Amino acid sequence: MRDVGVEPRIRHEVGETSTLVTLMAGGLGVAVVPEPVTALALDDVAYLLPAGADAHVEPAVAHRADRTEPLLARTVGIIRAVI
Structure with a gap:
């Protein structure tokens, strides 16, 4: 956001995406x-893509x-192979 001259003022932080979307509504x-998150369609909530922004997120895998377990190691290996 700062790259396009917007300085956010954080007022609330939540742990649940559904709570976040409800606050936006x-x-x-x-x-x-x-x-x-766009699947959480609520009245009065609009989802917009940033125009002209190079918006991307580096994927990550988190586990304890x-x-x-072998299944966990296999799953992490598959994910690492595609990212």
Whole structure:
């Protein structure tokens, strides 16, 4: 946002995406969300793509460090192969 001259003022932070979208529906500002959130269609909420922005997110995989199951290792290996 700063790259295009916008300095955000953070008023609320939430842990749940559904709560975030509900706050937007209530008129409490704007939020930057990943594309899949658009499935949470609520009245009075508009999802817009940033015009001309080089918007991308580097993917990441997170899991508990103490887990070593073969299925987890295989899944992480597959994800690493495609990203």
